[in-house]
Amino acid sequence: MATSTRSPRRSWDAPVPPIFRPLLRAYLIGYASAVGPRFLSLLIQYTLRRQKKERETNGNGKKRKDSFLVALQRVLLRPMETQSFPTFCAALVGGYTFLELPLKSIIDRNGSNISELARKRLSRFLASFISAWMSLQLLQSKQTPDFTGTTPHPHPSKPPVTTHFAGRTLDLTLLAATRALDVIVGELWARRRTRREAAGHWTRWDARIGRLADPALFAFSSGLVMWTWFYEPARLPPAYQRWISTAAAVDNRLITALQRCRDGTLRYGRDTGQAPLLGSMCDDYLWPRHWGDPAVSIPFPCEIVHMGVGPSCEHHALSRFTRSFTWAMTTYLPLSLLLALRSRGPRSLLTSPPALRRVLLSAARSSAFLGAFITFFYYGVCLARTRIGPHIVGTSTPCRQRLDGGICVGTGCFLCGWSILLEHAGRRKDIALFVAPRALATLVPRKYGKEKEWRETAVFATSVAVVLTVFAENRRRVRGVMGGVLNGVF
Template sequence: MAASTTLSSRRRWDSGIAPILQPLVRAYLFGYAYAIGPRLLTLLLQHAARYRRRNKQTTTTHEPQTKTQQIQSDESFLAALRRIFLAPLDKQSFPTFCAALIGGTTILELPLRSLFERHAGSTPAILRRRLSRWVASFIAAWMSLRLLQSKQTPSFTEVTPSEPGQDEEPQTVEYAGRTLDLTLFAFTRALDVVVGELWHRRRTRRVAAGKWTALERAVSRFADPAVFALSSGLVMWTWFYHPPRLPRAYNKWISSAAAVDSRLIEALRRCRQRTLLYGRDTGQADLLGGMCADYGWPAAWGDPARSVPFPCEMVHMGCGPSCEWHALSRFARSFRWAMTSYLPLSLLLALRSGGGRTRNPKTTRQAALLTTLRRITLSASRSSAFLAAFITLFYYGVCLARTRIGPHILSKTTAARQTIDGGLCVGAGCVLCGWSILLENAGRRKDMALFVAPRALATLFPRRYALEKQWRETVVFAVSTAVVMTCFREKPGRVRGMMGGVLGSVFRE
């Protein structure tokens, strides 16, 4: 009785809306929350940080902020807050896209099913139902993506000035690609649905025939970690050598997590570009020479003409010559850094879901709270250990290639050292780092593999491309979305991870 009362109260807010329009409204609200959530959290954190700095400055200098300064600060905060809440209300925004996609899918399905019943009466009913759902989703996906693509943004628009002495007006050139991440997200989800369904059918047949092998069990178990390892390795390689191919926010977050001196990254990039050559004076000594001065190392370490290669201690950035000690130190520092993010986030999610409540009268509220805090801490620690291991394995992979294993396989000649620092050491780190996902539980592995895969694919495509080729992206998105939507309506469990949960909350009856 209590469970049914809770469920009914949770659905009460949209009970007055026509059932066919309820998915549309839910989708719009989800899109709106998704659009403002991260920006709102960032603004609040920035405002809190400024408030703490202001109080600290007042305490230190004993000079309180003037009333005019306080008013200006409050007005800027309120203006930013107003922009965050009003920007998603635009007709070409993400919430409108979500509403058009979900609403179009549900509204178009009924007339399309009637049409197929009139003109394909001999076709089995289940095929007519699936076909009507697929076509409805395809049309809705096409139109909703076109809605997003129609919005002009400065980063995808260039104004070509007229040549001197000509009276022609400047030409505006528009580029496509602003929805590429969304398209690749839909494509990877559709691929996951199709491959998962085919593998499930194979497994069912093989198990029934008693032919399910240990190799096939291993493939089922390690498929998600392998996808994550391959995808994250590609992202890290791109971050190291082709950072403009990554979104700015993604690039900034990886740089913050890596906590590495940019001069060291630039030195390895120049090794790959062969502008920094070992054993030759190519004018690159100043780059790492500045690091040597800052860290108190011999100046010769930073000169590629004299130091072949530069010592691995420079990669450790002050942790000493031992690669293993650097790995342990890096893990500890990264774990502390990750906990500052994961622990508050886990507490916030627990409060949102009502953590700490208990239905068992024999369990005191204090005991339930302690159990919840223990679970939250364990979850945050596990996720922090994963991220710390990811960072550690990347750095230790670099050390393995440069010092521990690489020189013993390729030799210690100048040419071999150039090859190692010209990409092999970074490649070793990229190969190793993603396997830290094995520290996470199976559910998180699945979600994280599906999260990173589209971002890895995006590194293989230009961020901007010619507008006349945009129809290809639209077709890929529409077909992929139609596959995911149709599969979810027929087999909800086949759409894995958070996407399955989101669609379940949107389409619930």
């Protein structure tokens, strides 16, 4: 009896010559990442507008043309410009692909005394370095209003002087630098483990350090981000700042009061004119107004931090977790369902209780992580200013000033990130590597002089060269989403 053999599935880009496939895949991935979020945001806005039956009119009272198609056209066509992210992705990958073989030939002719492996690594490094340098300059050449300033000319009769600033590609550079550091540290740790296992010196403490590396990275990074959000929010990207503010759900007057405690504007035991700040908050929550007077209340009661939940710090923490968990589930549950439907299909998901249970548990676990993150931050503030801090620092007026002037917020920043231990171990690395570049961004200026841009370009090119060179030899070394993207491209 003859047996039928199923032919292998034909790739969608099979008609494309192999050397052009990575370039095409990189362009499409870049295009999807540029269009996808904007298209989804546009669709949500349009749906909400239709539900509310809003009719926009111009000054003459005539009905305006539906702006949805115009906005959709802009979302779809703008990423096709020359100085766009998809073009950058294609230039980086295409340059690396096309330059590697010619550079390898040149190095082979002039470096016969170098080993074959070293010549391969050098050609890959140089090819990726050159392509990364040129592709980033493509993005940097685009001028935007946010990075353009004007100053009056010394002579009033002449037009203002236009100054262009660098920093548009800083987030991309920090992402590449973080990934390069992760690759280097991971490779060094893997070699250390191999040596110690061969010598029989690998211990449980070594294994624990390896498992705690990603949680520690996330805890440090998220703590730095939260500290910046609290005291220097302008150093964070606006969208990131708004998202944290939404998740935190805190009265801005409370944040302002703690900020003024830190800079000395609000001082306990002195009338510096700051009583109306928290006094208005006391009026809104029906508390005694003197609670918000720093000259009288030293310190102001922790119930103000709880914002109407009650005097108990533990009850406030439980309330925070419940509210944050519920809020997070509205995001994580639909996302988990969509991912499951994409991979399994609706029929398989509905007819398989274990699969549906895994989806629910995954969403609940991620929601618990985010809920605990917010809870730990707030409870850390309470621990420092009420529960433990006064027993360590002291209860005098200067000690209370120190506690509310940074120690309480610092404690919350230190504790909140360890909630990552509630998340699945496989996701910790992705979350940690997502937050780490944003933490680095708080340490460098968002804008800087154009004459210093070459430094950023050099960091980016070197980082990309490290990642691609290591990836060519050991694909598993590039972890998480970035590793998946590179596997899809190459």
